[in-house]
Amino acid sequence: FKDADKVSDTYEEAVAVLNGMGVFKGYEDGSFQPQGNITRAEVATIIYRIYTGDVAKNDKSGLYSTYNKFSDMTGAGWAAGYIGYCANAELVTGYPDGTFKPSGNVTGYEVLAMILRAVGYDKNNEFSGADWSLNVAKYAEQLGVLKNVDKNTNLGAPATRELVAEILFRAIQQPTVTYTPAFGYVTDKVIGAKNNSLGEKNFKLDSAKS
Numbered sequence: 643f644k645d646a647d648k649v650s651d652t653y654e655e656a657v658a659v660l661n662g663m664g665v666f667k668g669y670e671d672g673s674f675q676p677q678g679n680i681t682r683a684e685v686a687t688i689i690y691r692i693y694t695g696d697v698a699k700n701d702k703s704g705l706y707s708t709y710n711k712f713s714d715m716t717g718a719g720w721a722a723g724y725i726g727y728c729a730n731a732e733l734v735t736g737y738p739d740g741t742f743k744p745s746g747n748v749t750g751y752e753v754l755a756m757i758l759r760a761v762g763y764d765k766n767n768e769f770s771g772a773d774w775s776l777n778v779a780k781y782a783e784q785l786g787v788l789k790n791v792d793k794n795t796n797l798g799a800p801a802t803r804e805l806v807a808e809i810l811f812r813a814i815q816q817p818t819v820t821y822t823p824a825f826g827y828v829t830d831k832v833i834g835a836k837n838n839s840l841g842e843k844n845f846k847l848d849s850a851k852s
Contacts, residue, residue, distance in 0.1 A: 648677065747801075
């Protein structure tokens with residue numbers, strides 16, 4: 643990117659890898675704008691690509707444009723299919739009033755909730771109700787998704803593009819999980835799945851064992 647020098651050193655790897663995977667791209671002018679905010683529609687698009695592995699230019703997202711469960715999708719345009727897919731897969735939930743607010747800023751907690759659902763969490767609706775952000779943060783901490791994120795970062799504020807890249811990059815290296823009433827969340831390795839993370843499964847991403 644022409645503004646690669648503006649990407650924080652801590653988040654450089656995340657930005658480079660997600661761009662290389664074709665899931666989180668820069669702008670047409672060749673910039674990434676790492677400090678810029680990102681919309682909920684844009685994050686839903688990236689989550690779609692991560693979850694499905696579909697990064698083709700003419701991807702299949704259009705098939706899902708009528709799947710949306712939200713009342714404010716008329717202006718969603720290009721993003722309708724991505725949001726529709728993610729809503730149907732229960733990766734995004736929207737707001738209590740039935741809206742999604744596609745052009746609204748996304749907070750760090752909201753990004754974490756979306757990607758952790760993609761990994762397999764929230765089967766007990768832990769990410770709903772008054773304590774949802776605490777539960778999101780708890781799982782994120784346990785999994786090491788926030789290990790590179792400065793402790794002073796306000797995850798309740800609109801997230802920057804580079805912070806979103808970092809969160810997603812760490813999460814797709816975590817083992818995907820399946821929920822069973824008897825044992826709670828168990829990693830898919832336990833039940834014999836060959837690929838253990840979204841990165842491995844969809845992008846052959848070999849995570850560093852650190």
